[in-house]
Amino acid sequence: MKYFLRAVFLLPLFLCLPSGAAETPREIIARAVVSTDAVTQRTLVSSLMGQGEEVIPELLTAWRSDAIFLYKTDSATIPVVLSGDKDAAGAQVATRVDNGQPLQDAAGQPLRIVGKDYKTADHTSALRRAMKAVLDIVDLVSPNRTKRLQAVQTIGQAQDASKIAVLEARLPLETDPHVQRALREALALIRLKDANEAVKLAALVELKELSTLSSSDFLKKFLTEAEAQKNATLIAATKSALHSVETHRDVVDFLGTIFRGLSLGSILLVLALGLAITFGLMGVINMAHGEMIAVGAYTTYLVQNIFGTGIVIPFFGLSLGIPGMNLSGWAYQFYFVAAIPLSFLMAALVGIGLERSIIQWLYRRPLESLLATWGVSVVLQQIFKLMFGSNNVQVSSPVYLSGNWTVNDIIFGWNRVFVIGFALMIVFGVWLVLTRTSLGLLIRAVMQNRGMASCMGVRTERVNMLTFGLGSGLAGLAGAFLSQIGNVGPSMGQNYIVDCFMTVVVGGVGNLPGTVISAFSIGLTDQALQQILLDPVIGKILVLLAIILFLQWRPAGLFVTRSRSLED
């Protein structure tokens, strides 16, 4: 009925068409782009379904990725695609969508246009879905594996019997094992709708063998239908298929939880390692640790803007303009790699400044160091507010950190894999510094007995300064990473400081391996509880409760370190 109405509504539109030759796909797309009516747009796009012209996926993909622009003249709006490099005036060559010819001015000369001449052609999610349906059929033979996979899944889930022939034709040609599986699943799902019971049974056997998570809903629905029909063979076959899907789901959940636990543990570790040095080794109750993390995150934000269009920072009435490098593409995406060492340096410098100005007077007075660093943390938060505003700032994720590998239905997010590797590298680096360098030797000497080390000729002041700088720099690294998964704002440090102290205290103050083990234990426990209870709030409460009980049992944490620095 709905479609009939739409057809009636569209009829006058078609009548308005110039008579004669049918529209080319280019013309249809051009008309869809300039149309202001969402239904017309969708109908036009859907009419391209099944047509083989190569230009269709090219233009639809361009539209979806905001690469089709509307060029406005006085009389008309012309959809164009831009190409070539920008010249000195920022102008680019434009190609008309409707005929593939270069855009021309009144005199028939090719026209180069600049940014203010055009705007991006809009699209809605419903329209993108219509485009996707067209592209799905095209995508079945796409060289891109992900695209083929998605296309097959969408077609299968629609359970449309008319698509069986296309999928069957594709099956022997497909070389990728994942897409092959998806094709078999799609065919089986469509065949569940078949009238013939033997076909249904064969489909169920196939689904049991494949055991995909995506088939579970369809199987459950099928089970209710089979039960309604009281068909015992079908019920048994469906139950057996469902059972094998659920077994698979348990495995996915179990392995997924372990991976997520490791990733959360790595984040805690990166966060807490700096504190394990400033608090654990040096004995400074460093309440400003969270703000050192924020320094790292804001450095990442600055680097991002310097790689981009630049930034203006108001600072005590002065306005500091930093020009940008206006990079794009991979050069811009590289910003995060550059930001990592810079965050370390920046936070280390701030840490050294803090140590020289305040903390060096407080080594023997831990309670006062708590108050002083808490004050510093408030001051730093205000400075962030003055420089960057009290709102959170936007840090975008580079492409190489915003995808995932999905192996056997378990998601391995690139950012999560990165943090695990990152954490291991940092731990390894810190271990190298502490055990294989002369600075490490001095640090350990000073931390064990400051007075004695001093008597032996160690310049303890300098070692203290560098150690605090190292701890702060590590916090800066944590900040650079956190900008990829969470908020960057003036009070972001406050959100993490409790977790940091918790990790260090559970691991045993002054013991770096203890911090590593405690970070991973807390991470795994937290994720396991979330998975079992399915409630993050109660999960978090239980973790905290477990830690309180643990500290009742072992007040000094996992590993007890005897160090004079704590007894000074």
Add this chain to the structure above:
Amino acid sequence: MIKKFVSLLGVGALALCAFVGSASAADTVKVGVLHSLSGTMAISETSLRDILMFTADEINAKGGVMGKKIELVIVDGASDWPTFAEKAKQLTEQDKVAVTFGCWTSVSRKYVLPVLEKNNALLFYPVQYEGEEESQNVFYTAEAVNQQATPAVDYYLAEGKKKFYLLGTDYVYPQTTNLVLLEYLLSKGVPLENIGGGFVKDSSGKITNAGKYTGFGHTDYQQIVAEIKQFAASGDACVISTLNGDTNVPFFKEYAASGLTAETCPVVSFSISEDEFRGLPAAQLVGQLGCWTYFQSIDSPANKKFVADFQAWLAKTTATGVVKEGRVTCSPMVLSYDGMYLWKAAVEKAGSFEVDKVRAALKSGLSFDGPGGKVTTQKNMHLTKNVYIGETKADGQFKILKSFDSVYGEPWLKGKFK
């Protein structure tokens, strides 16, 4: 501390103005503004103070209310609920304001309520809330659940969505909204197993809690996103999010990283407006949906004039603490603006500033053509208004996909959908 000092100065300056202008005191009417100008809520609420200052200036420039100029008494609720009650007391008992505009969180409103009822004062409340309340001392210009959440569900159903995942921050507004949504979805024939997020049942088997909740400031959304991914594996799924504030950032970053997109499984958020967008990563949010009674992108002369006037006011205002760069307009701001004009209309209709008479005028069904379209007051102290569904764009604005005209504001929804 500094902020408090500045705001004290501000109050002092206002008091001074009042004193200087006391000769013409008969020509002004005091109007209270009760928002958090410091603390965690300041980011959102300061915008509402700004828009109220703008509205008062605009009304005064046109001759005021019944010939009297509006004199704003601005106080700071400081994101602290008992402070809200204290300041409300100060406004009603000491300053004797004719009306107050204010509050953002539901809990601040609940704290202010007894003060208002004791003194028979009137508050205009502008921010989407959970309903289940109808005080004679509050006029709710806010979106009720049926002016935001249920239209979003209607939109999803029309788009062919079959599975709904409910997710929210752990406090009263998301929990109440999700319970109402659960009833609504069931009434629309969506089976219980197609509603994700989990349920809590009491001993009799009645569902007392629906959806997945995370605390304020939660940062780790891995497990939830993995669950949504499994939920959405069989297609036609969507997420209804009442996540609040900056927890949206880690959620959407995780969501995008796991490969879920607006095309495969869209998210509609009820707490992200243009104003919140200023601190969110645009790339991860593009294509996700919002649902409000106003978007800055509404293409109407009234809205264009409103946006331009507000920007012009921002450029020339000398008031302290007003941020001038990168400002946008959003639904709570426009509902504050509409509220002040509706109050003006009610006063003029009643011919008096007396609360009882103004209330009676409000209940009689006054209309105002605001930036978001026509709004009309109702007997139940709520507002009939248009509802829009929009899709987020990379520039932090919304492309409007669908609008519902003149939706009646209904606060009592629990148990309504059978």
